[in-house]
Amino acid sequence: MRSIADLLLLENLADVNCQGAEYGNVLQVASWMGNKDMVQLFLEHNADVNAQGGKYGNALQAACWRVQRDIVLLLLEHKADVNAQGGEYGNAPQAASWTGNRGIVQLLLEHNADVNAQGGKYGNALPAACWRAHKDVVLLLLECKADVNAQGGEYGNALQAASWTGDWGIVQLRLKHKADVNAQGGEYWNALQAASWSCNMDIVHLLLDHKADVNAQGGYYGNALQAASYKENKDIVQLLLEHQADVNAQGGAYGDALQAASERGNRDVVQILLAHKQDIDRSMHLL
Template sequence: MWEEGGSSSGGTSGGAAKAFLDMAKHDAVFNELMQECRHSAPGARLSAKLRTALERMSPRERRVLCDRKRDGCAPLFVACKRGNVEIVEYLVHVCDADIEQRGVYEVPDDRSVHTVTPLWCAAVSGRLEVLRALADAGADVNAGSDSGSTPVRSACFMTHLDVVRFLVARGADIHRPNHNGGTCLINSVQSVRLCAYLLEHGAEVNARDTQLKTVLHYAIQEQRVETVRLLLEHGADPALASRAGDDALRTACLKGAAQVVSLLAGRVRYPAARMADAYELLGSTLLDEFNDVTAALAAWRRATAIRHGGAGGPGGGYVAKRPVRAPCPALGGAREWRSLAELEAAATDMDALRTQSLLVVARVLSPDHKDTVFRLMYRGASYADAFRYQRCIDLWSWALQIRIAKDSLLSTDTCHTACALTRLMLDAHGGRLERGRGLPSFSDVLKIFNLLADDLPECQRLLEARPVFKSQADTFDRALRCVTHLVYLLHERASTRGERAAAAAAVTGLVRADVRSAHTRDTLLHLCVSRLNVIRSTYFADELDVTVSTARAAGVPALVAEPSRPS
């Protein structure tokens, strides 16, 4: 019995040892295989030693070994990326490697990472011979990436025309978009030849993505004039508008594409009012985005000539600017120029030109257009850099008002605006801004407080629905922290009995709404006394750490104390 037991124990030990040796051997072979796949020159074969080791394994062992991954990639995937067609054919036909096994591909241009098949990797890398070997072995030419992009669509992005031709010949679907609706044609705007090839093979020229943009929008955005001309010749509709309401002409103006504006004006019969708006918007872009005063004034002079009956306007009659908007307090009540003389009078005053630019954008695009808000924020930051903090506060307050009305405080952009504005006011009050003495005014602080406080209760109600989107909960808490700092500023900047009464009334109203933080359910009073209550703004470099409950703000807790229980 002891001998039998000893024999059994020895057999188990021997089997474990053999398994360990086999595992070590497989590890060594796999390491050598990955090394050669990564570093062999294009056209090289695997070494004789490695091929011998692989061919001594059973077919199942070879396949299992070739399915192993390192850094998210199997040997076949690495060989495809490197373009080693000899190694690819060996792994596919001798080792029976899985030709659909996905690996991790990092796009060199934007460093984005995608999970894709070996054929997709070969297509993007421009490895035509590898592509042919995989297709001959039966690989799926329409296997998409994790973002839904097919090999042919991604090859279009890389402008591999020979790869695109091969894939189309093998049955690749050039009409299939990715998850965002992006088509092969949209990915090809950088190449007139590639666009022409796709159009010849039936690509839909007016297909739209999830932003409702067509290929014409993207060609204009990149100022590809010849591509735009080709698309128009093949029936691209310049009247189709994106989700933001931008058609081809407006997109060209927003991108400063003067050549495209001229091309569209020559092909489409736009009304005089539309062309005047276009040249005014183009001039605004040339001034704001390219800092080209000469080109901006030239565009504005042309628009003025159109409005007064020249350059295509109706004979003699003035084309009024529509819609007519009331003077904006944030811009000092300024109005747009009407005559050429008024424009020339402003031409020597850069600040006046910047103001005119904002007036044009707000009228032509509407105040709630994303480009309008962006330019308000950018111009406000420029004023802050020039120590003109009140102008910055005025513009950012307007931008905050627009964003709250359009997107609510749960929007990340809205919260960023609130944080930047609160941070600026805290810096001004704390004496950390050069030439910021006397700021912020009590009226500005109260205005911003009311903007945030009026929207917080409704946002809190929206967050009661489950599940809660974490990003929106985080944004809500950041906005609530801004409010607590504004409470501190209300207390500090109130200098008269009336101002103190207005501050108390505003804060009491918010306290009665019982607004609490989304994550920890902290009240306003908890946040005011917390040392963790800080403002972080992406518009400024360093972090501000201001505790609301300081000795100087001893009166603040009284303003935010919990309301009495009803009797």
């Protein structure tokens, strides 16, 4: 039974589909809040279930992000477009994957959600799930033919997102499913640079074992060695140098690894890099 306040609201609402404010429209607000009765009421008064706008793009994406399963079901019953694009997360499957609710992700897929739909902060559903380390959702998406090498979003691809987060199991899973260890794109350009910046030693080891290019250039820090030097992680710096990282490589925000380490004032890393430079200079002199 609906309250008098609910009914008065609708009587005085000039347009149930009026757009504006952070959540775009009243249906998106009610979906985000988890108020099923209000969602039902708006729908009965001809609210556009697929109205676009606001932070979450549409009501379905808002309900998915807030893990409101009952409202997701209700919206789908009213023909919500499961693949509608827009909002911070690009689409409902990406929002649901980010939250890690396997049941809602499964529900969307059963309603023909495009597992590889592009857009939003993370590019698609798989990197969103990887970034949040939701292994059960990652497995579900892979079972539904998610493209492990799809490019896009802040982290470039799923492997880079998982490497930045530091979940060894998900990185291993990505590699078993033929993820391109040297795929380029995103803020950190590749998985090795992301793992080096995040100081994830085990993942750096794993990526190097799978033939990650230690000298791949690109991204904010230019290469993995510069990223590790800036983050003052002498163990990763040493490991990268042992795998033939070029101590003189140019590029990135700090020009080279030595400048990055100097910027942070880390004496240990500076000494490691200088010693390596001297070894290279001696070798070149002998040649």
